[in-house]
Amino acid sequence: MMFRISRSPLTAALLAFITIIFIFEWLSGALWDSEKMVQMGAIVPGMIARGEYWRIFAAMFLHGSFLHWAANSWTLYQLGSLYESMFGTARFALIYFLTGAIASVASSLYVQGASVGASGAILGVLGAFIFSIKRSPQWRHEPWTRGLISQLIFWAVLNIAIGFSTTYIDNVAHIAGLVSGLLLGLIPHRVPPPPPNRGVIDVMPYEG
Numbered sequence: 001m002m003f004r005i006s007r008s009p010l011t012a013a014l015l016a017f018i019t020i021i022f023i024f025e026w027l028s029g030a031l032w033d034s035e036k037m038v039q040m041g042a043i044v045p046g047m048i049a050r051g052e053y054w055r056i057f058a059a060m061f062l063h064g065s066f067l068h069w070a071a072n073s074w075t076l077y078q079l080g081s082l083y084e085s086m087f088g089t090a091r092f093a094l095i096y097f098l099t100g101a102i103a104s105v106a107s108s109l110y111v112q113g114a115s116v117g118a119s120g121a122i123l124g125v126l127g128a129f130i131f132s133i134k135r136s137p138q139w140r141h142e143p144w145t146r147g148l149i150s151q152l153i154f155w156a157v158l159n160i161a162i163g164f165s166t167t168y169i170d171n172v173a174h175i176a177g178l179v180s181g182l183l184l185g186l187i188p189h190r191v192p193p194p195p196p197n198r199g200v201i202d203v204m205p206y207e208g
Contacts, residue, residue, distance in 0.1 A: 010089050011080035014096070015073055018118065021061045022069045031065060034114060042114040043107045043173075056104040057097070062116035072118045079125050086139060087132055091187075092125070099124020099180045106176035115170045120177035126156055127181025136189055 030036040038044055041058025063069035084092040103120020129152050133145045156178055163171030 008081040008084035008089075008092075010093055010096075011076065011084050014080065014118075015077060018061050018063070018069070018073060018076075022063055025062065030062075037062065037064070037116060038114050042116045043104050043111070044114050045108060045112055047108045048105065055108075056101050059104055059116045060097075060100045060118050060121055063118075064116055068117060072122060075122055076118060076125075079122060079129065083125050083129055083132070087136070087189075091132075095125055095128045095181060095184050096121045098184065099128070099177045102180040103173035103177035107170050107173040110172045111170055115173060117170070117173075119170070120173035123156070123159065123174050123177040124181030124184070126152055127178040128185035129181075130156075131182060131185030132189075135186065138189075 025031050025037070025040070028036060028040075030040055034042075040062055041055050042062060043055055043059045044052075047053075047055050063072060080092065080096070083095075100118065100121030103124065107115045107120070130149055133139050133149055139145050160171065160174060160178065163169045163174050
């Protein structure tokens with residue numbers, strides 16, 4: 001099945017903003033200074049009790065290294081573009097920001113130390129994709145979506161497994177994002193999704 005990755009303005013805007021923020025991190029030295037990263041908005045323990053709610057969303061645009069930024073950006077480009085094209089910008093926005101916020105709050109409650117990255121929101125989109133397809137009147141009967149769902153499940157399981165085996169990965173945020181995304185994927189499709197176009201589908205691995 002061919003599919004064009006198009007009609008995804010929010011994904012493009014997110015990628016541009018994340019890249020601009022990463023360049024600023026690099027130029028300011030925040031990539032090598034944890035205190036500066038915290039000042040810029042990293043998730044930290046006790047932030048909710050202190051009323052530092054702005055960190056919930058600020059941390060979603062920060063990354064701790066070039067590899068971290070590159071991996072998240074590449075995965076967001078693929079998953080975000082495809083999800084937004086298939087199900088619309090409004091639904092994608094709801095899932096991305098809500099699952100990212102849930103992941104940030106969970107991380108602040110259960111992780112000791114600072115945490116940054118868009119991975120909680122990205123895992124949220126990945127989780128939502130599974131049930132969004134299954135509940136979609138348009139996409140659930142397409143033969144190629146069965147293969148896509150299998151890939152999504154595989155990468156979800158792999159990412160969580162890697163998180164359990166690697167100490168520097170914030171697996172609490174990953175699990176919170178994934179689970180909340182799975183639940184949001186059950187939202188009924190009240191508005192018909194955009195019509196399919198032609199292009200290539202390919203879901204790539206993601207780590208971080």
